[in-house]
Amino acid sequence: QQQVKQSPQSLIVQKGGISIINCAYENTAFDYFPWYQQFPGKGPALLIAIRPDVSEKKEGRFTISFNKSAKQFSLHIMDSQPGDSATYFCAASSNNNDMRFGAGTRLTVKP
Amino acid sequence: ETGVTQTPRHLVMGMTNKKSLKCEQHLGHNAMYWYKQSAKKPLELMFVYSLEERVENNSVPSRFSPECPNSSHLFLHLHTLQPEDSALYLCASSQEVRTNEKLFFGSGTQLSVL
Numbered sequence: 495q496q497q498v499k500q501s502p503q504s505l506i507v508q509k510g511g512i513s514i515i516n517c518a519y520e521n522t523a524f525d526y527f528p529w530y531q532q533f534p535g536k537g538p539a540l541l542i543a544i545r546p547d548v549s550e551k552k553e554g555r556f557t558i559s560f561n562k563s564a565k566q567f568s569l570h571i572m573d574s575q576p577g578d579s580a581t582y583f584c585a586a587s588s589n590n591n592d593m594r595f596g597a598g599t600r601l602t603v604k605p
Numbered sequence: 606e607t608g609v610t611q612t613p614r615h616l617v618m619g620m621t622n623k624k625s626l627k628c629e630q631h632l633g634h635n636a637m638y639w640y641k642q643s644a645k646k647p648l649e650l651m652f653v654y655s656l657e658e659r660v661e662n663n664s665v666p667s668r669f670s671p672e673c674p675n676s677s678h679l680f681l682h683l684h685t686l687q688p689e690d691s692a693l694y695l696c697a698s699s700q701e702v703r704t705n706e707k708l709f710f711g712s713g714t715q716l717s718v719l
Contacts, residue, residue, distance in 0.1 A: 497647075498647065500647075526706075528707070530708075530710075535712065536712050537695050537697070537713050538648075538695075538710050539710065540707045540708070543707070583647075587703075589703060589704055592661065592703060594650075595648040596647055598647075
């Protein structure tokens with residue numbers, strides 16, 4: 495199966511700090527890389543996504559960095575807040591390929 | 606709300622029971638999905654439907670039986686499950702299947718098999 499590997503499994507950050515979650519993929523056909531955020535009792539919801547024609551995309555405090563040659567991408571959360579505490583999933587897909595997810599990172603932001 | 610509604614939210618069943626999970630999407634999408642979410646594992650794609658036609662079955666055991674009567678509704682029929690089937694079952698939809706588009710997830714059904 496086409497895998498997406500995500501790390502770390504869990505992350506604890508102090509309020510105001512930077513949270514960084516990394517993902518690596520194998521299938522070079524992937525050309526859509528979203529990040530989903532999931533709160534307890536809820537389904538995952540799209541947070542931000544990037545396509546490989548750019549190396550970085552920023553939306554507010556959330557930034558995706560993309561390295562096509564290394565087949566890696568990461569999520570940076572600047573000025574992390576307790577309300578950001580959730581599980582984050584990276585994913586990858588393309589036309590003719592169903593979306594594949596990483597195993598998730600449980601982020602805790604301490605006040 | 607995401608526009609994808611799942612019922613029930615919680616389900617406890619014995620190994621000999623038969624139950625069904627229901628999903629309804631109000632987004633006018635053509636593709637619907639069932640995912641299994643287990644702790645510390647990637648979301649596992651189980652079934653994909655496009656306009657009521659099943660387009661993928663990822664080697665899911667036959668004790669899971671999907672049904673898609675129309676493009677707005679998706680069911681997952683369960684029978685003679687095993688304890689390892691306990692997980693959060695998520696329904697999702699997207700405009701079309703196998704395109705680079707956003708998935709909309711429901712809140713899931715937390716299933717416990719005793």
